[in-house]
Amino acid sequence: MDLWIPMTLAAALCQNVRSALQKQLKTSLSTWGATASRFVYAAPLALGLLAALTFGRGEPLPAPPGAFFAYAIVGGTSQVAATGLLIHLFSRANFAAATAFTKTEPIQAALVGIVLLGDALTLPALLAILTSIFGIILISLPKGAGGRWTPDGSLWIGLLSGACFAVSSVSLRGASLSLGEASLLLSTTTTLAFVTLIQSAMLLALLGVRERGQVGKLFRAWHHAGWVGVIGFLGSMAWVMAFTLKDAASVKAVGQVEILFTLVASHLIFRERITPRELAGILLVASGVIGIVLLGG
Numbered sequence: 001m002d003l004w005i006p007m008t009l010a011a012a013l014c015q016n017v018r019s020a021l022q023k024q025l026k027t028s029l030s031t032w033g034a035t036a037s038r039f040v041y042a043a044p045l046a047l048g049l050l051a052a053l054t055f056g057r058g059e060p061l062p063a064p065p066g067a068f069f070a071y072a073i074v075g076g077t078s079q080v081a082a083t084g085l086l087i088h089l090f091s092r093a094n095f096a097a098a099t100a101f102t103k104t105e106p107i108q109a110a111l112v113g114i115v116l117l118g119d120a121l122t123l124p125a126l127l128a129i130l131t132s133i134f135g136i137i138l139i140s141l142p143k144g145a146g147g148r149w150t151p152d153g154s155l156w157i158g159l160l161s162g163a164c165f166a167v168s169s170v171s172l173r174g175a176s177l178s179l180g181e182a183s184l185l186l187s188t189t190t191t192l193a194f195v196t197l198i199q200s201a202m203l204l205a206l207l208g209v210r211e212r213g214q215v216g217k218l219f220r221a222w223h224h225a226g227w228v229g230v231i232g233f234l235g236s237m238a239w240v241m242a243f244t245l246k247d248a249a250s251v252k253a254v255g256q257v258e259i260l261f262t263l264v265a266s267h268l269i270f271r272e273r274i275t276p277r278e279l280a281g282i283l284l285v286a287s288g289v290i291g292i293v294l295l296g297g
Contacts, residue, residue: 004245007238008254014235016261021228022087028221033214034228035084036203040218041229042236043196050193053186062182062190068175069194075171076195080202082164089157108166110249116170117177119247124291129249132256132288138281169252173243188240196236256285 018038026034054061110129113119172191179187207214218225242251 002245004242004251005254007242007245008251009257011235011238011242012255012258013261014231014238015255016258018228018231018235019086021224021231025221025224025228026087029217029225030211030214031084031088032203032207032211033218034087035080036200036207036214036218037221037225037228038083038232039080039196039199039203039229041222041226042233043193043200045230045233046189046193046196046236050189053189059183059186062179062187064190064194065178068178068191071171071175071178072191072195073198075168075175076199077202078164078171079168079195080199082161082168085157085161085164089161105162105165105169105252108163109169109252110247112166112170113173113248117174117247119170119249125250125253128288128291129253130288131291132253132285135256135281135284135288138277138284166248166252169239169243169248172240173248176240176244184241184244187244188237191240192233192236196233253288256288260285 022034022037025037029037050061053059110119110126172195175195176187176191179190182190204215207218239251239255
C-alpha cells in the first residue's frame, strides 16, 4: 500500500476527533476562539519538531523559495477561514451534516490543483470522487419533510468551507513540494511550522482586537484546547505528508472516510440518530474511497 493512503486515513481520523473536541470547546469559547485552539496549541509542537530535526539530528534547514511563502500564506489563511466556517456551521446543523456539507472539497481540490499545480486526474478517479460526493449529499439531506433537499444558509456555508479547505490543501501541497530535495518529514515539518506560526499570530491578533476576553479564556482552557492542538498537529502532519506524496484531490477523496468517523461520533458522543438514508450514503462514500484507492491511485 502506498504511504499516502495510511497517512490520509490517520489524518481523517485525527481531523474528526479534533472537530468533535472543537464542537465541545465552542460551549465555552467563541467561534474564533475555538478555531484558534487548533493553531495556537499546535504551533509550539511544529516548531519543537523542526528544532529537533535541524539541531538534534543535524538536518540542514531548507532554503525556501519565494513560491513557498506564497503557497504557505494562501494555504494557512484559507485553512483558518475553512475551520472557522466549519465551527460556525456546528451551531446551524448537527455534527454529521455540518461536516458532510464541506465534503465537496475533493472535486474543488481537483479543479484548484489542475489550475495551480497542473495536477492530472484520471477518469476512474473522477468517477470515484463523484460517487463519494453523491453519498455525502444523501447523508446531508435534512431529516423529515420527505427528505427534500433545499439549499439554505448551512449548505452555502458548508460549500464555502469546502472551497477554502480545497485551496488550503492544494496550497500546502505546493508549499511542501517547493522545498525540493528536503526529506518528506523535514519538508512537512518546515511547512507546518511556518504555517501554524502565521495562523496563530493572525488569530491571536484578531481575538485581541475584536474579542479580547477570548485570549484569556483560550489559555485558561488549556486542558481541553491543548488536546485540540495536539490532535490537530498530528492530523496536519499526516495531511501535509499525504499531499506531498499525492495530488490533493485523490488525498481528499480517500479522506472522505472522515464522514464515517463523523457519523459514529455523531451517534455515540452527541446522541444524534443515524437514518437508513445516511447508511446508504455511507456505502456510497466507502465505495468512492475504495475506487480512488484501487482505480485512481
